[in-house]
Amino acid sequence: MSKEVVITLEGLSCNGCVNSVITALMMVDGVEQADVTLYEAHVTGTMKVEDLIDAVEEAGFDAEEKKD
Known part of the structure; x- marks a missing residue:
């Protein structure tokens, strides 16, 4: 099931x-x-949040999951 993540x-x-x-x-x-x-x-x-953050950081930028 798809979800939306905000980083x-x-x-x-x-x-x-x-x-x-x-x-x-x-x-x-x-x-x-x-x-x-x-x-x-x-x-x-359907991805993992950790994988998204790792991808952004590997691209040279800082990232963290935005909590409500």
């Missing part, structure tokens, strides 16, 4: 950064959609 992002300063994060997130198994701004990523799919 806060740090270190992004331009559209190139946003595109890098989108590419990294879309490569994670289970990701169906990734909507990214300079400050947040809304990701839908």
